[in-house]
Amino acid sequence: MNNNIILFSINLTLKTWQQMNTVEIIRKKRDRIKLTAEEIEYMISSYTKNKIPDYQFSSFLMAAFLNGMDKEETSALTKAMLYSGKIIDLKSITGVKIDKHSTGGVGDKTSLILAPIAAAAGINVPMISGRGLGHSGGTLDKLESIPGFRTDLNLSEYKKVIKKCGAVLIGQTKDIAPADKLIYSLRDVTATVESIPLITASIMSKKLAEGIDGLVLDVKTGSGAFMKNLEDAEALARSLINTAKSFNKNVIAFITDMNQPLGNYIGNWLEIYESIKVLQGEVKGDLLELSKTLSGAMIFLGKKASSIEEGIEISQVMINSGKAFEKFLEIVKLQGGSVKIIENPEKYPKSKVIDNIISKEDGYLKTVNNFEIGMAALELGAGRKTKEDKIDFKAGIIFKKKIGDFVKKGEIIAELHSSSEAKIKNVSSNFYKLLEFSDQSVIAPKLIKKTIQ
Amino acid sequence: MNNNIILFSINLTLKTWQQMNTVEIIRKKRDRIKLTAEEIEYMISSYTKNKIPDYQFSSFLMAAFLNGMDKEETSALTKAMLYSGKIIDLKSITGVKIDKHSTGGVGDKTSLILAPIAAAAGINVPMISGRGLGHSGGTLDKLESIPGFRTDLNLSEYKKVIKKCGAVLIGQTKDIAPADKLIYSLRDVTATVESIPLITASIMSKKLAEGIDGLVLDVKTGSGAFMKNLEDAEALARSLINTAKSFNKNVIAFITDMNQPLGNYIGNWLEIYESIKVLQGEVKGDLLELSKTLSGAMIFLGKKASSIEEGIEISQVMINSGKAFEKFLEIVKLQGGSVKIIENPEKYPKSKVIDNIISKEDGYLKTVNNFEIGMAALELGAGRKTKEDKIDFKAGIIFKKKIGDFVKKGEIIAELHSSSEAKIKNVSSNFYKLLEFSDQSVIAPKLIKKTIQ
Numbered sequence: 001m002n003n004n005i006i007l008f009s010i011n012l013t014l015k016t017w018q019q020m021n022t023v024e025i026i027r028k029k030r031d032r033i034k035l036t037a038e039e040i041e042y043m044i045s046s047y048t049k050n051k052i053p054d055y056q057f058s059s060f061l062m063a064a065f066l067n068g069m070d071k072e073e074t075s076a077l078t079k080a081m082l083y084s085g086k087i088i089d090l091k092s093i094t095g096v097k098i099d100k101h102s103t104g105g106v107g108d109k110t111s112l113i114l115a116p117i118a119a120a121a122g123i124n125v126p127m128i129s130g131r132g133l134g135h136s137g138g139t140l141d142k143l144e145s146i147p148g149f150r151t152d153l154n155l156s157e158y159k160k161v162i163k164k165c166g167a168v169l170i171g172q173t174k175d176i177a178p179a180d181k182l183i184y185s186l187r188d189v190t191a192t193v194e195s196i197p198l199i200t201a202s203i204m205s206k207k208l209a210e211g212i213d214g215l216v217l218d219v220k221t222g223s224g225a226f227m228k229n230l231e232d233a234e235a236l237a238r239s240l241i242n243t244a245k246s247f248n249k250n251v252i253a254f255i256t257d258m259n260q261p262l263g264n265y266i267g268n269w270l271e272i273y274e275s276i277k278v279l280q281g282e283v284k285g286d287l288l289e290l291s292k293t294l295s296g297a298m299i300f301l302g303k304k305a306s307s308i309e310e311g312i313e314i315s316q317v318m319i320n321s322g323k324a325f326e327k328f329l330e331i332v333k334l335q336g337g338s339v340k341i342i343e344n345p346e347k348y349p350k351s352k353v354i355d356n357i358i359s360k361e362d363g364y365l366k367t368v369n370n371f372e373i374g375m376a377a378l379e380l381g382a383g384r385k386t387k388e389d390k391i392d393f394k395a396g397i398i399f400k401k402k403i404g405d406f407v408k409k410g411e412i413i414a415e416l417h418s419s420s421e422a423k424i425k426n427v428s429s430n431f432y433k434l435l436e437f438s439d440q441s442v443i444a445p446k447l448i449k450k451t452i453q
Numbered sequence: 454m455n456n457n458i459i460l461f462s463i464n465l466t467l468k469t470w471q472q473m474n475t476v477e478i479i480r481k482k483r484d485r486i487k488l489t490a491e492e493i494e495y496m497i498s499s500y501t502k503n504k505i506p507d508y509q510f511s512s513f514l515m516a517a518f519l520n521g522m523d524k525e526e527t528s529a530l531t532k533a534m535l536y537s538g539k540i541i542d543l544k545s546i547t548g549v550k551i552d553k554h555s556t557g558g559v560g561d562k563t564s565l566i567l568a569p570i571a572a573a574a575g576i577n578v579p580m581i582s583g584r585g586l587g588h589s590g591g592t593l594d595k596l597e598s599i600p601g602f603r604t605d606l607n608l609s610e611y612k613k614v615i616k617k618c619g620a621v622l623i624g625q626t627k628d629i630a631p632a633d634k635l636i637y638s639l640r641d642v643t644a645t646v647e648s649i650p651l652i653t654a655s656i657m658s659k660k661l662a663e664g665i666d667g668l669v670l671d672v673k674t675g676s677g678a679f680m681k682n683l684e685d686a687e688a689l690a691r692s693l694i695n696t697a698k699s700f701n702k703n704v705i706a707f708i709t710d711m712n713q714p715l716g717n718y719i720g721n722w723l724e725i726y727e728s729i730k731v732l733q734g735e736v737k738g739d740l741l742e743l744s745k746t747l748s749g750a751m752i753f754l755g756k757k758a759s760s761i762e763e764g765i766e767i768s769q770v771m772i773n774s775g776k777a778f779e780k781f782l783e784i785v786k787l788q789g790g791s792v793k794i795i796e797n798p799e800k801y802p803k804s805k806v807i808d809n810i811i812s813k814e815d816g817y818l819k820t821v822n823n824f825e826i827g828m829a830a831l832e833l834g835a836g837r838k839t840k841e842d843k844i845d846f847k848a849g850i851i852f853k854k855k856i857g858d859f860v861k862k863g864e865i866i867a868e869l870h871s872s873s874e875a876k877i878k879n880v881s882s883n884f885y886k887l888l889e890f891s892d893q894s895v896i897a898p899k900l901i902k903k904t905i906q
Binding site: 022023024026027030053054055056057058059061062063065066067186189190191192 | 475476477479480483506507508509510511512514515516518519520639642643644645
């Protein structure tokens with residue numbers, strides 16, 4: 001049977017209006033008929049108010065997954081999810097508010113670096129972040145590895161911090177896009193996660209609730225990213241851009257490489273440590289480059305530079321002048337974190353157990369299974385396997401090589417850090433399999449693959 | 454994003470095996486990867502045992518609806534649903550057991566006619582039937598309009614009746630394909646009803662549970678059928694045949710017309726009445742023709758005839774000799790029904806209120822909105838609007854004309870029967886709109902459109 005034909009289901013005549021309406025909307029999406037904004041709003045608000053059961057909504061999600069949603073539908077979905085909760089009113093904060101969102105990856109700590117840079121350059125950065133999810137770390141968990149650092153500020157504390165120092169980094173509150181939380185939980189167990197319109201609405205409903213003027217997007221692609229190939233990453237980027245624009249937000253997206261860890265440090269405190277070093281101008285490489293690109297774009301969107309390039313230059317000036325690191329200290333202090341530890345990170349004790357992964361051969365590092373490297377960090381204690389798990393904040397990996405590097409036999413490729421000997425042993429025995437070497441020289445993957453405006 | 458790409462969902466690593474397995478199977482169907490029989494069996498048995506929540510199963514149903522299921526998957530689905538319950542063991546009954554299934558329509562009372570004909574010709578007919586559903590009547594409701602007739606025989610009574618007279622007509626017991634009942638309820642509210650593989654498994658799991666050797670299928674097409682066009686009806690017929698054959702059952706399918714009521718009587722007692730008249734050889738026309746064709750095919754499948762045509766001749770002999778009507782009386786008696794009323798149906802009082810629909814013009818009857826005629830009968834009391842509604846057994850319509858008939862102004866086109874004046878009034882005022890007349894002569898639709906073996 002042609003699935004698009006609409007057969008008259010006699011059952012409909014026997015139902016209440018409420019049920020009928022829901023079934024009719026599912027049927028339309030199933031039959032590839034474009035939904036109106038009202039229909040989408042009805043589905044989201046009814047589901048959020050518990051007026052539509054999970055089993056109807058999951059059937060709707062699968063129909064949306066398989067048949068897609070166009071620009072207008074995605075925008076309407078985002079709007080409905082956004083208005084399921086509160087939009088933070090930042091009108092009392094003078095100046096432009098720009099945030100960044102990354103689709104997540106391994107060692108991706110740019111938020112910790114670009115927020116102080118952009119704030120130092122005069123941009124307000126009202127950042128609401130997430131927790132780690134599987135192989136991919138979360139900004140909140142990283143910040144909480146700083147003793148005393150509070151990510152659970154209430155709205156008035158949140159506004160106070162941004163007013164004082166131009167940046168704030170907190171977790172999602174209950175008021176923000178509650179529909180997203182509900183829907184995500186359902187998507188997670190009904191195989192409806194990897195859908196561009198659904199991902200777009202999930203991301204954008206939360207970001208738009210921050211009350212921002214503009215947004216810089218970092219869409220990752222590669223073995224450690226959710227979007228494995230460039231085509232999918234670009235499709236997601238374009239969907240995010242379209243949606244942001246439909247809300248009159250300024251937006252720039254970068255498609256960036258996630259075929260290897262970003263920077264060298266993976267794990268919560270380890271990433272704070274590396275971020276400090278970048279902010280202090282001591283560490284260069286891919287992490288610095290990407291952080292500056294993103295903060296450069298934020299500075300440009302915030303009209304403090306006439307181009308992304310100028311924004312990048314300003315970013316470097318903020319690092320060189322010490323203003324970016326100063327701003328970081330200010331944020332840490334205002335959010336209750338230990339400034340002493342940030343000022344003297346070397347003195348903060350390391351993990352109890354450290355093990356080295358030694359190269360068994362001479363060769364060029366060709367590929368790393370970046371997803372599994374993220375999972376190895378989680379295994380060492382840097383992430384949660386269940387919601388109840390406690391994070392071992394100092395656990396993680398210092399991955400010392402980049403794709404294209406020549407590695408000598410006997411050289412240290414990576415350090416594994418954990419509080420548990422057993423975990424180290426477990427990860428250590430499988431780690432080498434995640435690497436592939438070549439006799440031939442290897443071209444490093446391009447970090448910034450595309451800029452879309 | 455190409456929906457077929459399989460993105461690695463990190464969430465999976467965080468789940469229990471049970472959940473993971475379910476999500477993985479939904480994902481496979483979502484990504485158009487063929488499911489194994491084990492995977493389908495896992496889904497059905499887990500759902501039936503309440504180990505998979507509705508929201509996962511409905512997402513699976515929508516994926517199956519949109520991506521389809523092939524022959525083997527449909528057969529595995531049928532098997533899993535069949536084995537969710539009991540298969541009736543009819544080995545103690547000597548002789549071949551053949552049933553008929555119709556996809557339902559308006560005035561479709563062939564079961565009442567062909568069961569006694571086939572039984573009279575030496576075929577065992579162990580028939581498990583359903584209730585009315587919306588515009589479409591149900592054999593059980595019709596039988597229950599005979600005072601005393603019991604459709605709720607238990608298994609041992611069921612076997613006793615068929616042993617004694619070669620035919621039995623009961624309702625579905627709890628033991629038979631319980632998965633189907635559960636799944637159908639969920640499909641009904643998640644816009645996943647009109648799917649050929651799902652319809653196939655629903656029908657065949659119940660029919661195969663009867664312990665039959667062969668099956669004759671009557672797949673209706675037209676305005677009063679679930680399959681509005683020939684193409685869909687044929688696709689369903691082929692799917693049903695493939696599935697029956699995969700269980701080594703002999704099967705013949707007919708695609709038959711449902712653009713107008715079958716016979717002239719619609720409504721429970723009215724249809725019993727007409728069936729009596731056909732069995733007594735007093736009424737000819739489309740109802741007799743189709744009933745004989747179906748019983749002819751049953752007699753052929755049961756090897757009591759060398760062709761369908763010979764089976765049809767034998768059917769006519771059974772009517773002419775009075776054996777078919779005798780067999781009907783025997784069934785009624787054994788199932789507790791009033792034989793007296795069947796023998797003297799004219800004496801059984803009619804509906805309190807009867808109204809005639811009079812032609813307002815001269816012309817050839819061109820089309821009837823057969824779905825709405827079925828709904829009108831329901832409205833008069835012949836069906837249930839909610840599960841709790843009681844049926845008015847004598848309510849219904851005597852539709853006196855056939856498509857192609859020339860109708861004179863002032864002629865009675867239909868009689869409406871009901872116990873409620875208000876209902877008659879309500880239906881009467883809208884009835885004429887369901888008819889279309891033409892100045893030109895009209896070719897009657899072909900009754901039996903196709904035979905598929």
